[in-house]
Amino acid sequence: MSPAKMRGLFSVTIVLLVALMISTTEAGKNKKNEKGKGSKGASDCAEWRYGSCVPNSGDCGAGVREGTCNGQTKKLKCKVPCNWKKQFGADCKYKFGSWGECDAATGTKSRSGTLKKALYNAECQPTIDVSKPCAPKTKTKAKGKKGKLREN
Known part of the structure; x- marks a missing residue:
């Protein structure tokens, strides 16, 4: 493989890794938000x-x-x-x-x-x-x- 193709493959790999990290982070944020919504819904009642x-x-x-x-x-x-x-x-x-x-x-x-x-x-x-x-x-x-x- 030529050095130019290696750099291209390396660049694509880096872009995919960054995209994967961003999607994983967003999924984690969504889970936290879901937990917050569930507890907020439960805390709407003041007289537990x-x-x-x-x-x-x-x-x-x-x-x-x-x-x-x-x-x-x-x-x-x-x-x-x-x-x-x-x-x-x-x-x-x-x-x-x-x-x-x-x-x-x-x-x-x-x-x-x-x-x-x-x-x-x-x-x-x-x-x-x-x-x-x-x-x-x-x-x-x-x-x-x-x-x-x-x-x-």
């Missing part, structure tokens, strides 16, 4: 009412929350905590103080929290008290690490 998060299996983990407004319904993915937060759910956000001292009689320590934010129209208690078992032993931190020497 949401139910609590229902786990897909068991009593915690990933689940679904249903919202209704003027005959419209939508489902949102959600998550029910699988730890001590399960008792008040993931929709009530609290600001907690420090853990108190260990109560020798019950073997637990506790702290209280005040409501910071309620998500999805959740009914939350203004303050809550939580407790957890005390650590079995008080560990003292070693001042130096054994076995790992680091030279400068």
